[in-house]
Amino acid sequence: MKLNEEEQAMQNGEMGEPRRWAIEHMMRVGRFFDAEDFVEVTQAHIMADTESLGESGIEFLEGIAAKPHSERQVRIPMITDPRGIDFCHYRRLKQTDLMASLEQRAIDAFEAMGILMTNTCINYQTIMPPVRGEHLAFGDTGVVIYCNSVLGAYSNFEGGPSSLAAGLSGRTPRYGLHLEQNRRATRRFRVDWEPVHLSDWGALGGIIGARSGSYWEVPLIEGISTQPGSDEMKHMGAAMASFGSIPLFHMVGVTPEAPTLEAVCDPQQIAVEIISEADRDAFFARFGGKGEKVDVVVFSAPQLSLLEMQSLAELLDDRKLHPDTSLLAVTSPVVAADARRMGLVERIEGSGALVLEGMCFYQSYAREMGEANGWKRLMTNSVKLANIIGGYGYEPTLSNMENCVASAIAGEIV
Amino acid sequence: MQIIELKCHVGVGPVVSGEALVTDDNFSARYDLDRIAGIFSRPQHKLAGQSYVDRIMVFNTAKGGVASAWMLHEMKSRGIAPKAILFNNVNPILAQGAALADMAMCDRFEDGDVTCLIHNGDQVTVNPEIGLVTITRT
Numbered sequence: 001m002k003l004n005e006e007e008q009a010m011q012n013g014e015m016g017e018p019r020r021w022a023i024e025h026m027m028r029v030g031r032f033f034d035a036e037d038f039v040e041v042t043q044a045h046i047m048a049d050t051e052s053l054g055e056s057g058i059e060f061l062e063g064i065a066a067k068p069h070s071e072r073q074v075r076i077p078m079i080t081d082p083r084g085i086d087f088c089h090y091r092r093l094k095q096t097d098l099m100a101s102l103e104q105r106a107i108d109a110f111e112a113m114g115i116l117m118t119n120t121c122i123n124y125q126t127i128m129p130p131v132r133g134e135h136l137a138f139g140d141t142g143v144v145i146y147c148n149s150v151l152g153a154y155s156n157f158e159g160g161p162s163s164l165a166a167g168l169s170g171r172t173p174r175y176g177l178h179l180e181q182n183r184r185a186t187r188r189f190r191v192d193w194e195p196v197h198l199s200d201w202g203a204l205g206g207i208i209g210a211r212s213g214s215y216w217e218v219p220l221i222e223g224i225s226t227q228p229g230s231d232e233m234k235h236m237g238a239a240m241a242s243f244g245s246i247p248l249f250h251m252v253g254v255t256p257e258a259p260t261l262e263a264v265c266d267p268q269q270i271a272v273e274i275i276s277e278a279d280r281d282a283f284f285a286r287f288g289g290k291g292e293k294v295d296v297v298v299f300s301a302p303q304l305s306l307l308e309m310q311s312l313a314e315l316l317d318d319r320k321l322h323p324d325t326s327l328l329a330v331t332s333p334v335v336a337a338d339a340r341r342m343g344l345v346e347r348i349e350g351s352g353a354l355v356l357e358g359m360c361f362y363q364s365y366a367r368e369m370g371e372a373n374g375w376k377r378l379m380t381n382s383v384k385l386a387n388i389i390g391g392y393g394y395e396p397t398l399s400n401m402e403n404c405v406a407s408a409i410a411g412e413i414v
Numbered sequence: 415m416q417i418i419e420l421k422c423h424v425g426v427g428p429v430v431s432g433e434a435l436v437t438d439d440n441f442s443a444r445y446d447l448d449r450i451a452g453i454f455s456r457p458q459h460k461l462a463g464q465s466y467v468d469r470i471m472v473f474n475t476a477k478g479g480v481a482s483a484w485m486l487h488e489m490k491s492r493g494i495a496p497k498a499i500l501f502n503n504v505n506p507i508l509a510q511g512a513a514l515a516d517m518a519m520c521d522r523f524e525d526g527d528v529t530c531l532i533h534n535g536d537q538v539t540v541n542p543e544i545g546l547v548t549i550t551r552t
Contacts, residue, residue, distance in 0.1 A: 025513055028426050028513040029509055032424070032426055033509065052444065053488065054485075054492075056492075057484045057487060057488055139480045141480055157505060158480070158506070159480050159506070159510040160483050161483055161487070162483065162506070162510040176506060213475065215503070245440075245475065245477045245507075388444070388479075390456055391455055393455075
């Protein structure tokens with residue numbers, strides 16, 4: 001890879017050991033993907049919950065945090081993805097003190113590096129939405145696909161180590177979605193039904209993700225006349241990334257790089273694939289459970305926006321959950337503060353539900369929580385969560401928010 | 415005994431040898447594994463119930479899940495990890511994770527679908543530095 005003077009200084013260790021590690025790490029990744037040089041990035045976002053970090057990952061972070069102040073500080077604004085613990089509620093969730101102490105060690109290390117503990121996967125709704133053409137190093141696949149597709153920013157999926165390397169150096173290797181030629185559509189999907197609920201948008205994302213199936217495919221969506229809002233795009237993108245590792249999609253007339261079909265592909269070169277109502281119904285049918293007892297209803301992945309919190313409050317007003325069913329609503333610290341101030345948290349929790357902030361259900365020791373609380377049948381409107389959580393020993397059921405709430409009140413899946 | 419050489423793109427990690435465990439399914443460390451027991455735990459995965467410890471894993475591609483980048487490092491630190499992971503096409507997350515963990519990883523094989531070229535139980539040597547995988551088949 002071609003390095004400029006400053007990058008060479010970092011590689012030579014002249015700017016401290018953390019920046020030397022950062023450049024070396026990114027050169028290994030850059031070589032893997034044939035990057036010719038680095039690109040400057042303006043923001044970094046790191047996914048690093050303690051369940052995935054483990055003891056070894058925390059020690060790695062503490063090693064950097066122990067370096068002199070001038071060497072360990074990140075060079076660009078850097079923020080965090082959800083944590084694994086909400087310190088106000090972890091005992092109620094039957095998470096352990098050991099989990100909380102690992103979490104605190106990771107937080108201490110991040111703060112020593114100058115990283116802002118935003119603890120959110122909806123930073124594009126709540127913190128600092130990127131601008132079209134901005135090069136970024138964002139973690140969390142849902143954040144990346146949203147920022148690339150809806151906002152027209154440029155980011156690859158950056159795992160924790162690479163995101164940290166980008167924060168320390170202000171660079172990322174120029175490959176993948178930092179290059180215009182990799183942002184052209186490679187698949188065309190025509191949808192012959194209109195998504196209504198957020199879970200419908202999620203299902204559409206899941207179907208497209210599963211059919212596309214590779215980081216290097218770029219789906220183009222046609223045929224939908226319903227105007228999606230931010231939450232619709234959030235659920236669709238997160239599901240597409242979860243099912244197919246997809247980092248970018250286009251929607252003709254909606255997303256910024258696709259004002260027309262011709263702007264993102266040669267329409268003659270790509271066959272149109274139909275996504276029918278039958279495909280949608282088959283997708284939902286994969287997740288069974290009707291009539292069964294529901295142990296826990298979870299709204300998470302991605303964290304809820306203020307508008308989703310409002311919808312949930314309206315559905316739960318003056319109602320009580322079934323005594324054998326838990327309901328968790330997971331949001332960002334910013335949204336939680338607003339929701340509390342506006343009385344939404346009180347309305348939601350008045351039903352017996354619990355509002356959690358700064359975490360995400362599946363990155364919070366979900367297996368251990370499930371075993372400790374006797375949670376097996378999980379119901380959600382998040383296609384991403386329904387996809388993931390089977391690997392943690394749960395039996396997921398997917399439906400819209402209204403049905404999820406009705407089931408939590410009935411104690412069984414309606 | 416038959417020796418077959420497969421050229422692939424330059425990868426990351428050290429030269430390693432071991433027994434292949436092959437599937438045409440995809441991979442995510444977060445979604446698919448019980449990392450404590452060292453087995454595939456997601457019931458829908460084609461390798462559900464099988465151990466990945468010290469194997470040369472062969473998959474089609476990688477799925478979502480940024481966490482996998484930390485998880486390879488964590489798995490290797492406890493010695494409950496594959497020796498190498500080979501893909502037809504990998505996403506950046508897994509490549510980044512292999513770079514941190516110093517785990518052998520390669521993709522983009524010149525002779526076609528690696529999940530067909532390598533068979534379950536083959537003895538395999540992976541040399542990421544030069545992009546070469548050698549199969550010894552008895």
